Structure formats: C-alpha cells, structure tokens
Amino acid sequence: MNNASSQSTIPIRKISATVYTIPTDAPESDGTLAWDATTLVLVQIDAGGQTGIGYGYADTATAALIRDKLAPLLLTHDALATNACWHGMIAAIRNLGRPGICSMAVSAVDTALWDLKAKLLNVPLAALLGIARPAVPVYGSGGFTSYSIDRLQQQLQGWVQDGMRRVKMKIGRDSAGDMWRVHAARDAIGNAAELFVDANGAYARKQALAFAQDFYDEGVTWFEEPVSSDDLDGLHLLRDRAPPAMAITAGEYGYDLPYFRRMLEAQAVDVLQADATRCGGITGFLGVAALCEAFNVPLSSHCAPSLHLPLCCAARPAIHLEYFHDHARIERMLFDGVIDPVDGLLTPDRSRPGLGLEFKKQDAQCYMA
Numbered sequence: 466m467n468n469a470s471s472q473s474t475i476p477i478r479k480i481s482a483t484v485y486t487i488p489t490d491a492p493e494s495d496g497t498l499a500w501d502a503t504t505l506v507l508v509q510i511d512a513g514g515q516t517g518i519g520y521g522y523a524d525t526a527t528a529a530l531i532r533d534k535l536a537p538l539l540l541t542h543d544a545l546a547t548n549a550c551w552h553g554m555i556a557a558i559r560n561l562g563r564p565g566i567c568s569m570a571v572s573a574v575d576t577a578l579w580d581l582k583a584k585l586l587n588v589p590l591a592a593l594l595g596i597a598r599p600a601v602p603v604y605g606s607g608g609f610t611s612y613s614i615d616r617l618q619q620q621l622q623g624w625v626q627d628g629m630r631r632v633k634m635k636i637g638r639d640s641a642g643d644m645w646r647v648h649a650a651r652d653a654i655g656n657a658a659e660l661f662v663d664a665n666g667a668y669a670r671k672q673a674l675a676f677a678q679d680f681y682d683e684g685v686t687w688f689e690e691p692v693s694s695d696d697l698d699g700l701h702l703l704r705d706r707a708p709p710a711m712a713i714t715a716g717e718y719g720y721d722l723p724y725f726r727r728m729l730e731a732q733a734v735d736v737l738q739a740d741a742t743r744c745g746g747i748t749g750f751l752g753v754a755a756l757c758e759a760f761n762v763p764l765s766s767h768c769a770p771s772l773h774l775p776l777c778c779a780a781r782p783a784i785h786l787e788y789f790h791d792h793a794r795i796e797r798m799l800f801d802g803v804i805d806p807v808d809g810l811l812t813p814d815r816s817r818p819g820l821g822l823e824f825k826k827q828d829a830q831c832y833m834a
Contacts, residue, residue, distance in 0.1 A: 478540075481508070485504070506531075512581060518576075526566050545585065573746070579593075579746070589821060606661075607789070608650065631687075633689070635662075662689065664691050687711070687736075690714070721749075735763075736784070764784065802814065802817055
C-alpha cells in the first residue's frame, strides 16, 4: 500500500529553497537583454517519506521569499491539497505584489507540491494530470544575437539534423543585420524545417510590420514578441497584417490569469505562450490552458523543457514546447532523469513518478550561491 492510500492527509514536514548560479557556455543575448549566467532556484518539500522538487529560473530573492514567507505558511498542511496550498500562497503575497518574484516563488513551490503529490501516489505527473498525448513536439531555441554566424548556423543545423522540425533564433539587437542573420539561418537548415524568430519586444510597430514580410520571404512562420508584449494594440496590428501563414506569439511574461485573459481578449496572438515557472506553477499553467481552450487559441510553453514536458502532454491546447538551449543544458547538468528529444519529440518516462527528475546535489554543489 502506498503512503497516500493509507492516510487521509499527509502533513508537509519540511520545505527548503536553495539557489544555484550556472555560467552560460558562451555569452548570450537577445534583442533587449544580455547575460553570462543563469540562476536556478530549487524547492524541495518533504512529506510522507517522499521529496517533491520544483524549480524556476529566477533571482536569488525568490528563494528568500520562499523561506521567509511561503514555507512557514505551508508547514503541516496536507501535501495532497495542492489547490488549498496554492490559494494560501496567493493570499499571503497580496501586499507584496503578484507579478515578478512573488509569482515565481509560488510557481516553484507549487511545482514541488505537484511533484510530491505524484510521488506519494506513485504515478508520473503526466498521468496524474491526465495524458492528452504520449509525446510533445519540440522546437530548438537559441540562436542568440551574441552568436557568430558560424555558431548560429551550426546550432540550428545540428537540431534539424537531430530530427527537430522547428528551430528558433533571436533577433532585434541589430536591426540592420537581422535579415542577413535570418538568411544565414535559412541557408543552414534548408527548406524542410520551420524557422522561428523572437525579437523580445525590440521593434517598433511599423518596423516589425515591415520585417514580418521580409522574414516571411525567408520562410519564417513564427514571429515572437515583434513588439513589447505589453503593447496589445501593436500585437493585434501585427496579427491582422502579417502574412497569414506567420504566427504572432507572446505571453512568456504572464504571471497571472488576468494577464493572459487580456491578451486573448485583445486578439493579440495566434499562439499563446506560458511559463509554469512564472505563471503560478502547474496550477497556474493548467489555468492558462483552460483559457486557451475557451478562446480556441493554441498554447506553447516557454523554456524549462523538463518541467513543461508532462504539462504539455496533459494540456489539451498545447502544440509544442520550447527546447531552450540554456535551460536544456542546465537540466542535464543538475538532474537525473532528463529526457532527450528523439525525432523532434519529447516522451516522458512513465516508469518514474512525478516529474521524473532527481536532483544531483553533489554535481550542483559548486554552483550554490
């Protein structure tokens, strides 16, 4: 008999939050930001003889908020009552501000609670959530503006040779050179694979509209954040006037459901993006999926591929997930159980409960902040 079936409640015994800062394998930048390291905040929750893990790519302050505010709130609460725990955390951060660090803290804890719940029930998380598809298509994501043309081509071409049918590159830092970089990317991957571009909000409206047609002529089918994701009118303009076969996308900076609802009501995107490490964890991501279904808009996940794999297997509107170079590399470094794409698909290991991940504490020790 498993732990969960023998008890009506399973009290949470311990919650910890630790921080790890991992240097990138090369300088990285997009249209509006540059970085040379990535910080991972890890949450571990103990109950019923099991340990659930959750994580997010956030600032060190996120861990302090978890330790000081959320952990004391949840201790002794029922580990199986994920909705009650989520509502309690949302209420606790009312005066601290929902978007940003607070929502990322809730997200990491919520993910750990779901992983713990699945482990207590001894089922894979995808099965607990209800599998809609056995595997999820991925798109290789990188192509940073800091890359040389040679490295850009090598990375994107490598993904296509490995079986990925879609790859994404960054644009927007040097608008004068963007068309040359896109042309070089298309030359490297050939005509069979889809090419996505992400401006991270670097363009003005009319500039983005002009680029949309030029990019389409190079076979670009996905134009992410052509303008700021806060410019819903601008996104709507691009969605209306960009080539019909080009998807206008945004949503990665959403921290709560009203944000996503406003974007959908504004008819601002062809595909909505959501990040479970920001939007309230697994509970929040499922809420975004429900909104997408209500508005008949497809869903794609942002970054953190190992975390999003079971969610996109379960979320009915999900069409693919982002296999982000930096995060895929870190997850392989710090976790056992990470799945590699095969022929452009990620398939969860149903023999492992929860997220299917185990933290490699010894390997991570040198990165502890």
